[in-house]
Amino acid sequence: MNKLKSENRNFYEELKTNKESLSKELKVIASDIIRIYERLNPFFFLTEEIILGSEKVPSLLDKFLELEFAQIDLNQDYIPSEFELSINEKLNVDDLELKLTGKIDRVDINSINSTFKVIDYKTGEPPSKKDYEDKLSFQLPLYLILVKNYLSERFQGFQIDDAEFIKLSPKKRDGLKRISFRNDILKSSDIEFELKSTLKAIAELINHIRKGKFNLTTIERFESRICRKCGYQNICRIDFIKKEATNSEPISEQ
Numbered sequence: 001m002n003k004l005k006s007e008n009r010n011f012y013e014e015l016k017t018n019k020e021s022l023s024k025e026l027k028v029i030a031s032d033i034i035r036i037y038e039r040l041n042p043f044f045f046l047t048e049e050i051i052l053g054s055e056k057v058p059s060l061l062d063k064f065l066e067l068e069f070a071q072i073d074l075n076q077d078y079i080p081s082e083f084e085l086s087i088n089e090k091l092n093v094d095d096l097e098l099k100l101t102g103k104i105d106r107v108d109i110n111s112i113n114s115t116f117k118v119i120d121y122k123t124g125e126p127p128s129k130k131d132y133e134d135k136l137s138f139q140l141p142l143y144l145i146l147v148k149n150y151l152s153e154r155f156q157g158f159q160i161d162d163a164e165f166i167k168l169s170p171k172k173r174d175g176l177k178r179i180s181f182r183n184d185i186l187k188s189s190d191i192e193f194e195l196k197s198t199l200k201a202i203a204e205l206i207n208h209i210r211k212g213k214f215n216l217t218t219i220e221r222f223e224s225r226i227c228r229k230c231g232y233q234n235i236c237r238i239d240f241i242k243k244e245a246t247n248s249e250p251i252s253e254q
């Protein structure tokens with residue numbers, strides 16, 4: 001994709017007219033990258049088979065192209081324009097200065113309508129609608145805020161179209177799918193309202209932390225919804241604290 005951008009080519013246009021040669025080209029680029037990782041990990045040939053495919057295993061890259069091919073009519077005016085875009089911004093919410101940082105996998109721009117889409121690739125399970133309702137996941141709304149501000153500083157009048165997760169997993173069932181923030185998660189056209197309420201929720205969390213209010217969570221199934229993806233599991237004492245709390249619960253009289 002980066003190569004397509006540097007040569008100013010239209011990904012969707014080429015996908016429509018020349019899917020086979022695009023597939024070959026992507027596999028050559030992927031092979032070059034894989035060669036770097038092969039030197040670091042002797043078992044990387046397993047990942048290589050998943051990405052490039054073999055007689056037994058269909059290529060994940062080809063599956064990705066099929067997924068994009070199914071979107072051509074909707075996306076044909078969009079050009080994947082930014083990749084791994086790092087943005088740092090400061091925003092003021094309720095007298096609080098938020099410092100936001102994001103590295104966005106892909107931004108597709110439609111310069112005819114002056115709209116954009118944010119794309120995030122996931123190899124695991126993306127956050128659910130309930131994770132957004134419970135304000136457990138902030139990723140897509142924050143990316144939209146960052147990219148909207150980033151584009152506004154450079155061009156005039158760019159509006160949000162949508163954000164999407166593209167799940168790319170070798171799993172046979174549900175391994176590949178596209179999840180729209182607007183249609184599948186919010187099920188509403190009011191993205192702007194969601195962005196404002198996300199910023200409010202973050203400001204509220206920060207204010208609570210500053211006042212020392214950060215109790216153990218009461219969110220249901222927090223182990224699988226939050227802790228599973230946490231990088232601090234090795235040093236976290238939540239299991240110990242939960243066990244202690246359970247052991248010290250008063251035994252009710254029979």
Ligand code: SF4
Binds near residue numbers: 226230233238
């Ligand atoms: S593992 Fe510990 S630090 Fe990480 S999310 Fe769970 S409770 Fe929080």
